[in-house]
Structure formats: structure tokens, C-alpha cells
Amino acid sequence: MLGEGIMKGLMETAKNFAGSYVSKERLTTVQYPEERVVPAEAARVFPFLVYDGSDWQAGLRCVACQICEKECPPKCIYIDKSADKKPDAVGKVQFYPARFDIDISVCMSCQICVEVCPFEAIKMDTQFELATDDRFGGLLLDREQLAKSNEYYHHIHAAEAGEVDARLAAERAAYEAKAKAAAEAAAAKAAAAKDAPPAPKPPTGAPPSPPAPASDGGVD
Numbered sequence: 001m002l003g004e005g006i007m008k009g010l011m012e013t014a015k016n017f018a019g020s021y022v023s024k025e026r027l028t029t030v031q032y033p034e035e036r037v038v039p040a041e042a043a044r045v046f047p048f049l050v051y052d053g054s055d056w057q058a059g060l061r062c063v064a065c066q067i068c069e070k071e072c073p074p075k076c077i078y079i080d081k082s083a084d085k086k087p088d089a090v091g092k093v094q095f096y097p098a099r100f101d102i103d104i105s106v107c108m109s110c111q112i113c114v115e116v117c118p119f120e121a122i123k124m125d126t127q128f129e130l131a132t133d134d135r136f137g138g139l140l141l142d143r144e145q146l147a148k149s150n151e152y153y154h155h156i157h158a159a160e161a162g163e164v165d166a167r168l169a170a171e172r173a174a175y176e177a178k179a180k181a182a183a184e185a186a187a188a189k190a191a192a193a194k195d196a197p198p199a200p201k202p203p204t205g206a207p208p209s210p211p212a213p214a215s216d217g218g219v220d
Contacts (some may be wrong), residue, residue, distance in 0.1 A: 044124035052089035052206035
């Protein structure tokens, strides 16, 4: 029938309109900012840096590998690698970003930086209320502004953060087991070298010269 699809759509619209007066589930309008909708777990706005522990400087997972900076399509990530190394939250000595800035006025929220990061150090935030009257410095976020705790990551992306923590825990356990085995092997080698008898010292004097051949006294 001609126009049947249009009539079905209009009937659905009328049903939702009338139902919004009696059913709260059909009332989709939210009186923002007094009322707020909890963002979906898969929501993404701009990136942030994850840190472990209570100190963001000591706990940053980022090791300044600069992969995200190279892969960023709009080139809005700026990283300077440190000249030295320092222990991270689990005691592993790592490089760290001396500078890590993201220009969110350029960022397109594509999440490529998250996908390419091998250290689970950068994730997508759900915070969107970032308006400012400073269109330049106010939208260029530095590493302190970008750093957010692992607890915050669990709060906004609980399922994903749980999977990441389990994977990182397995990697840390393997690293610690490898380091322990290497330390035990080195200790065993040192103990064996200590208990071994000393090797005989070579003689210090000159070796005796061979005897001269005896003469038969004959004349040719």
C-alpha cells in the first residue's frame, strides 16, 4: 500500500509523544545540567594517561615510546622522551615522558592511540564538559592534566579495565619469575665458583734446557 511505511512511522511517533506524558521510560529528554545521563561504558571523548598507585609521576604506565604520537592522524600528541630512567609503580626501571601534551582542539577521538599502545597507558575518557574561553592554552592538556588513576579507569570502563589488569598482572608475574630464576642461577654459579678447588699454579721459573746431544768423537 502506498504510504504504509510513512503511516507506521507517524503512528510510532504519536505513540511515543502521547506515552511520554504517562510513562517516564518514553520521556527521552533530559533536563541537563540538573539531570544527567550516565555515559555508556563504550563512550569515548578524549584520551587520558593511566597511572598505578597514588603518585601520578611515579605510576605513569607510559614509557615515551612515541608510537601514539607517530600514529595519530591529526598529529595532536606531543611527546618528549626523558634522558634518564626511573622505576615505575612495580619497580621496573623505565623511560618516562618528560613532556606529554594533547591538543584536544585538534583531537578527533578516533582511539587509534589507544589501539596502538603496547603498555595499556592511554585510554579514552568519557568527560565532555571541557569548554573554555582560552582556545589555545586551555585546550592543550599536559601530562599532569591527562594523568588519571587506574581506579578512575575502573570507574568509567569497568569491564575493559578488569581485562587489562588481569593481562598486566600475568605479564608482571612472568617478568618477576624470569628475574627470580636469573638471580638464582647467578647465585648458584657464584656459589659453585667459590666452593671449587683452586686451580694449580703454573711454575714460575724458566723450564730446564734440554741436554746437549752426546758426541761420538769420530772423524769423517
